[in-house]
Amino acid sequence: MTRLEEFYEILKDPAAYGRKLKGEGRRKIVGYFCSYTPEEIIYAAGAHHFRLFGTGEAVHLADAHFQAYCCSLVRGALEGALAGHLGFLDGAVFPHTCDSIQRLSDVWRMNVKGPFHLDVVLPVKLDTDSAKAYMSDVLHKFRSDLESRLNITIGKEAMQDAIRVFNRIRGYLGRLYEIKAEHPGTISGSDLHTIIKASMIMSRDRLLEILPDIVTDLEKKKGQGDKPSGKRLVMTGGICNHPDIYRIIEEAGGVVVGDDFCTGSRYFEGITEIKDDPVAAIAERYMIRPPCPAKHAGLFTRAGHLVDIVREKRAQGVVFFFLKFCDPHAFDYPYLKASLDREEIPSIMVEVEDQLPSEGQLRTRFETFIEML
Amino acid sequence: MAEKKTESMNLVQEIFLYFLAGIRRTLLRFKKRKKIKEILTVYYMEAKSARISGRKVAWITSGGPVEPLIAMDVIPVYPENHGAMIGASKMGTDLCETSESMGYSTDLCSYARSDIACATVNGGPIGGLPRPDMLVCCNNICGTVLKWYEVQARYFNVPLFIFDTPFCHTGFSEEVRRYVRRQLDEYVLFLEEACGKKMDHERLSNVGKLSLEAQRLWQAVLDTTVNRPAPMSAFDAFYHLALIVTLRETREAVDYYSRLLERMNDRVARGIGAIPDEKHRLLWDNIPIWHRTRWLSEKFASHNACLVADTYTSAWCGSMKYIDENNFFDSMAEAYTRIYLNIGVDEMARMVLAMVDKYNVDGIVMHSNRSCKPYSLGQYDIAKIVEKERGIPSLIIEADMVDERSFSESQVATRIDAFMEMIKAMRQ
Ligand code: SF4
Numbered sequence: 095m096t097r098l099e100e101f102y103e104i105l106k107d108p109a110a111y112g113r114k115l116k117g118e119g120r121r122k123i124v125g126y127f128c129s130y131t132p133e134e135i136i137y138a139a140g141a142h143h144f145r146l147f148g149t150g151e152a153v154h155l156a157d158a159h160f161q162a163y164c165c166s167l168v169r170g171a172l173e174g175a176l177a178g179h180l181g182f183l184d185g186a187v188f189p190h191t192c193d194s195i196q197r198l199s200d201v202w203r204m205n206v207k208g209p210f211h212l213d214v215v216l217p218v219k220l221d222t223d224s225a226k227a228y229m230s231d232v233l234h235k236f237r238s239d240l241e242s243r244l245n246i247t248i249g250k251e252a253m254q255d256a257i258r259v260f261n262r263i264r265g266y267l268g269r270l271y272e273i274k275a276e277h278p279g280t281i282s283g284s285d286l287h288t289i290i291k292a293s294m295i296m297s298r299d300r301l302l303e304i305l306p307d308i309v310t311d312l313e314k315k316k317g318q319g320d321k322p323s324g325k326r327l328v329m330t331g332g333i334c335n336h337p338d339i340y341r342i343i344e345e346a347g348g349v350v351v352g353d354d355f356c357t358g359s360r361y362f363e364g365i366t367e368i369k370d371d372p373v374a375a376i377a378e379r380y381m382i383r384p385p386c387p388a389k390h391a392g393l394f395t396r397a398g399h400l401v402d403i404v405r406e407k408r409a410q411g412v413v414f415f416f417l418k419f420c421d422p423h424a425f426d427y428p429y430l431k432a433s434l435d436r437e438e439i440p441s442i443m444v445e446v447e448d449q450l451p452s453e454g455q456l457r458t459r460f461e462t463f464i465e466m467l
Numbered sequence: 468m469a470e471k472k473t474e475s476m477n478l479v480q481e482i483f484l485y486f487l488a489g490i491r492r493t494l495l496r497f498k499k500r501k502k503i504k505e506i507l508t509v510y511y512m513e514a515k516s517a518r519i520s521g522r523k524v525a526w527i528t529s530g531g532p533v534e535p536l537i538a539m540d541v542i543p544v545y546p547e548n549h550g551a552m553i554g555a556s557k558m559g560t561d562l563c564e565t566s567e568s569m570g571y572s573t574d575l576c577s578y579a580r581s582d583i584a585c586a587t588v589n590g591g592p593i594g595g596l597p598r599p600d601m602l603v604c605c606n607n608i609c610g611t612v613l614k615w616y617e618v619q620a621r622y623f624n625v626p627l628f629i630f631d632t633p634f635c636h637t638g639f640s641e642e643v644r645r646y647v648r649r650q651l652d653e654y655v656l657f658l659e660e661a662c663g664k665k666m667d668h669e670r671l672s673n674v675g676k677l678s679l680e681a682q683r684l685w686q687a688v689l690d691t692t693v694n695r696p697a698p699m700s701a702f703d704a705f706y707h708l709a710l711i712v713t714l715r716e717t718r719e720a721v722d723y724y725s726r727l728l729e730r731m732n733d734r735v736a737r738g739i740g741a742i743p744d745e746k747h748r749l750l751w752d753n754i755p756i757w758h759r760t761r762w763l764s765e766k767f768a769s770h771n772a773c774l775v776a777d778t779y780t781s782a783w784c785g786s787m788k789y790i791d792e793n794n795f796f797d798s799m800a801e802a803y804t805r806i807y808l809n810i811g812v813d814e815m816a817r818m819v820l821a822m823v824d825k826y827n828v829d830g831i832v833m834h835s836n837r838s839c840k841p842y843s844l845g846q847y848d849i850a851k852i853v854e855k856e857r858g859i860p861s862l863i864i865e866a867d868m869v870d871e872r873s874f875s876e877s878q879v880a881t882r883i884d885a886f887m888e889m890i891k892a893m894r895q
């Protein structure tokens with residue numbers, strides 16, 4: 095199996111991978127939902143953190159708990175748990191973001207028996223001193239909650255080691271994005287997407303074994319045989335669960351050279367400093383990292399960030415990629431679009447439920463858009 | 468200068484027209500409704516003429532800490548109450564469509580959608596809300612208000628204060644208390660800066676006392692429906708609620724609810740019910756379907772069913788227990804954080820069970836409100852818990868509080884009929 099195949103394999107059936115890890119029995123497995131989960135703390139606790147994405151299967155069991163106007167991520171995740179696919183989890187962590195995740199946590203706690211359940215109710219604002227202090231308080235509490243659930247103590251050294259591990263992982267992932275932007279032909283969009291997403295699931299030790307090689311290989315390969323790649327695009331939205339979208343865009347004459355996704359650059363941006371209080375250092379990264387729209391870090395921060403990515407990646411257009419029923423992103427759309435319009439950056443918006451719209455229809459839309467650039 | 472003059476002329480004209488419209492509407496209502504309309508008319512007139520009278524206007528979320536605004540002489544205005552008026556006057560669909568043409572998804576909260584649209588066209592039943600000088604957003608009801616107020620802060624270009632009340636899945640922790648308490652100080656600083664004067668803490672604590680008194684009276688009014696027949700229904704409560712939302716910290720609200728309480732007690736003494744022949748008692752859950760309140764109340768009355776209580780109007784007094792009358796300011800931190808929508812589904816279910824017992828209801832009517840995710844997601848679990856613990860059935864009505872497009876009258880009618888048949892059968 096090539097390294098790339100390993101990533102694809104994991105994403106094909108994440109639960110099977112979870113069970114395999116569980117079978118090896120080295121680490122407790124803790125499911126988590128969003129990029130505001132302090133992974134470093136879970137890792138330092140000797141546990142493995144496993145991102146939950148929703149099953150992508152038809153939803154039946156979750157229908158008894160959530161209405162159809164709830165996003166497919168929340169419904170799909172609950173479906174997976176109720177169907178017993180996630181029996182390998184020792185616990186689950188719910189950082190507070192949007193109204194739907196908030197209720198998912200409640201309904202999960204009340205209906206999914208077995209694993210421990212931890213809420214991490216982060217501040218909603220990220221731009222005041224009191225919020226910063228509270229962020230740090232909450233993460234300290236998470237650390238001690240985790241200690242008691244796993245019956246261990248998490249030492250300062252372990253925390254600092256974990257921070258180093260994640261800084262390295264984030265550094266490599268960031269480098270992959272840079273290579274993609276410099277020489278888009280070096281790695282396909284879906285390969286890159288698969289690496290990022292799988293890296294939220296796979297053993298981080300294994301990840302650190304193979305990421306450096308991947309980066310080195312690509313560094314060597316880059317620039318060679320660069321075919322004139324397509325029009326440069328940036329994608330923005332919440333979660334991207336659809337690797338096919340990259341292929342469709344590429345076939346339509348475009349290439350994704352950057353993103354503002356929580357399954358993309360929001361996941362790895364920002365370095366955590368090694369400090370005497372490692373938990374506070376993690377809190378600090380959350381305060382300055384590009385924010386998710388469910389958080390407040392100023393009135394124009396997200397638009398400024400988006401325009402910056404477009405400029406920095408020399409992109410010609412933006413693809414808004416939204417999950418239907420996702421409130422935080424839908425609220426930001428008109429203002430983000432207006433900010434792009436002001437800068438004369440064309441954009442297109444695609445909304446998906448759990449499945450992509452028909453491929454033919456998508457391709458036509460992208461072709462029209464890309465031709466116009 | 469000339470421009471300024473026309474602007475204030477327009478404003479005077481607007482107020483005058485609004486006042487006339489208010490009187491006309493008042494005359495059309497039942498006699499008992501006269502007073503609340505008048506109070507609200509005066510209130511909105513005052514808010515609309517704030518620019519002339521030199522007072523400041525703050526837009527604030529319905530669950531937000533309003534007492535400090537009053538103590539600073541700022542006029543609070545509630546976009547959600549405005550949303551309810553838009554819904555009740557059936558102007559919601561139009562405004563929602565306008566917001567969609569601005570790029571807002573149909574899946575967003577319709578209070579937010581109609582308010583965002585209304586601000587740009589000054590439409591709606593009262594010709595738009597008065598322009599804010601500042602915005603105060605408390606997320607104890609939802610995350611939607613954060614996004615909504617960000618939109619308005621950009622649109623009006625005014626300062627926004629976010630009062631962040633972390634969600635209480637399973638309780639209230641010390642770090643949350645510290646954080647929210649610190650924000651109370653920040654809030655006061657924000658107001659002092661916006662108003663250019665110091666907070667008078669003694670006045671604030673008096674405002675707090677009035678607010679608490681109004682909340683107690685409101686709870687007492689709601690409690691009169693434990694009687695059989697209930698002297699008022701949830702539909703009446705939706706109506707009388709307006710003051711506890713918009714003016715709870717005023718002498719007027721206290722007087723109004725004292726009189727209302729007297730009237731209800733009198734009806735109880737004389738055995739007068741809200742509906743002619745109360746046989747079945749039901750509990751309403753979620754925000755009213757504002758564009759169909761009358762239709763629904765008549766529909767249920769035709770089955771001799773009275774909606775005697777609801778989880779919505781009681782939300783404004785649900786966290787009274789956390790208020791320390793002698794230390795209003797400090798205790799606001801907990802009281803404003805632990806409100807009905809800011810707690811876990813299981814705790815909500817416990818509160819619903821307590822209401823089922825207290826008001827002695829035979830069934831629950833749940834409005835599955837596609838506008839409001841924090842209120843609606845979790846309803847199915849609450850319904851199951853109530854069914855299991857008390858053997859009481861629930862009816863789920865799919866609708867939207869403002870947007871009429873997601874309402875099918877014939878479908879809902881059929882479901883209500885079937886539900887009522889079941890309730891009747893159960894009681895035999
Ligand atoms: S942020 Fe959006 S996509 Fe994510 S859980 Fe919330 S509603 Fe769903």
Ligand code: SF4
Pocket residue numbers: 547576577578579608609610611612754838839840841842
């Ligand atoms: S989402 Fe619900 S709680 Fe929030 S503003 Fe809309 S109706 Fe109110």
